[in-house]
Amino acid sequence: MSKKVVNPRLQRKKKIEECWAKFLKKHPDEKSCSIAACKMFYKDLTVPCSACGFANKCSEPDKRNLRCQKCKKKIWILSGTFFRKVRRFKPWLAAIWFIERGVEVSAAELARLAEVATSTALAIFKKLSVVVESKMGKEIQFIPSAKFIKAFLRRSRETPAGKHPREEETAAFSKGGNKSDRILHEHQMHRANRPPRPALTQAELDLANQLIGEAEKLILSLLTLTPTRFDELLLQTGFSINQFSAAITNLELFELVERLPGDQFILGPQADLSHSHRPQVPATCKQKDDIVAGFLDFVRSNYRGLSRKYLQCYVALYWAFADKKTWKKGAVLKACIAFREVTDDELITYVTPLKVAAPSALAA
Numbered sequence: 001m002s003k004k005v006v007n008p009r010l011q012r013k014k015k016i017e018e019c020w021a022k023f024l025k026k027h028p029d030e031k032s033c034s035i036a037a038c039k040m041f042y043k044d045l046t047v048p049c050s051a052c053g054f055a056n057k058c059s060e061p062d063k064r065n066l067r068c069q070k071c072k073k074k075i076w077i078l079s080g081t082f083f084r085k086v087r088r089f090k091p092w093l094a095a096i097w098f099i100e101r102g103v104e105v106s107a108a109e110l111a112r113l114a115e116v117a118t119s120t121a122l123a124i125f126k127k128l129s130v131v132v133e134s135k136m137g138k139e140i141q142f143i144p145s146a147k148f149i150k151a152f153l154r155r156s157r158e159t160p161a162g163k164h165p166r167e168e169e170t171a172a173f174s175k176g177g178n179k180s181d182r183i184l185h186e187h188q189m190h191r192a193n194r195p196p197r198p199a200l201t202q203a204e205l206d207l208a209n210q211l212i213g214e215a216e217k218l219i220l221s222l223l224t225l226t227p228t229r230f231d232e233l234l235l236q237t238g239f240s241i242n243q244f245s246a247a248i249t250n251l252e253l254f255e256l257v258e259r260l261p262g263d264q265f266i267l268g269p270q271a272d273l274s275h276s277h278r279p280q281v282p283a284t285c286k287q288k289d290d291i292v293a294g295f296l297d298f299v300r301s302n303y304r305g306l307s308r309k310y311l312q313c314y315v316a317l318y319w320a321f322a323d324k325k326t327w328k329k330g331a332v333l334k335a336c337i338a339f340r341e342v343t344d345d346e347l348i349t350y351v352t353p354l355k356v357a358a359p360s361a362l363a364a
Contacts (some may be wrong), residue, residue, distance in 0.1 A: 047077055056068055213247070228261075230263040
């Protein structure tokens with residue numbers, strides 16, 4: 001009896017619809033959402049006056065303002081809070097609802113469900129990501145933005161005119177970065193722009209294991225995910241040029257080693273799974289690669305692509321969706337209540353730095 005094949009897209013769509021149905025059960029209309037928003041900030045719907053301090057009982061919590069019963073001054077209920085100037089609370093609470101339950105949803109899907117513009121849904125997620133990003137502690141990894149270059153498929157204000165969105169990374173790098181950053185950037189651009197290579201077959205992997213000699217093993221033990229120059233490797237091995245060239249060519253043939261511009265070398269895509277004598281990759285490098293791989297899958301399934309300008313925002317969102325130990329139910333909402341207002345100008349001027357912060361928990 002054959003097993004039933006589950007379509008991931010249909011499964012994801014069903015999960016979103018079920019989560020949305022539960023949200024509507026708790027918040028069926030905009031009025032209930034407004035009341036819920038007011039209750040977030042004021043216990044028992046008692047709003048203190050900023051002028052005289054009198055505790056006013058809010059009889060109409062779905063309204064944005066009220067008159068102080070003592071000094072008659074107008075009080076804006078959500079002034080100075082994260083939800084200041086929010087016109088409709090439903091899409092905001094819905095976005096938080098999805099994040100806290102780990103149900104990945106795109107801005108376009110949120111816009112369709114909450115009946116708002118896609119640009120509005122995008123702004124909601126970006127502002128929420130600013131809140132989430134502020135909660136990143138000391139257990140983080142700083143990853144060069146060039147490692148995420150395969151996700152850069154959308155244009156932004158920072159994209160050079162008439163250029164591919166990936167050129168935004170080059171433009172950002174030209175404004176800062178040292179020599180090692182430049183090497184890594186060139187490597188990532190080179191890998192991203194070449195056509196994908198098919199994975200080695202088992203027969204090819206077995207052949208590679210047989211051809212790995214002592215010279216090849218020594219070279220592999222010296223290489224890491226950081227580029228190493230030809231002359232440095234030659235000096236460390238102590239081989240003759242002919243012996244070294246033959247060994248390095250053999251390793252390149254099976255993609256155990258990759259040659260970069262400037263005659264530099266790095267562990268190839270098959271180095272960590274091709275043979276029993278593979279070198280030990282530093283734990284921090286492995287963590288960073290795991291984070292990047294997981295993030296790229298997150299982007300492909302939800303956004304198809306993004307711009308480099310808001311890369312850090314999407315990494316923060318990925319953390320909120322994926323790390324349910326930190327971002328359990330109520331955690332995002334609690335963080336928003338304690339946070340300041342995030343203005344539109346702040347989003348417009350936002351640019352991801354060359355080093356992207358990502359919590360180490362994403363590598364688990």
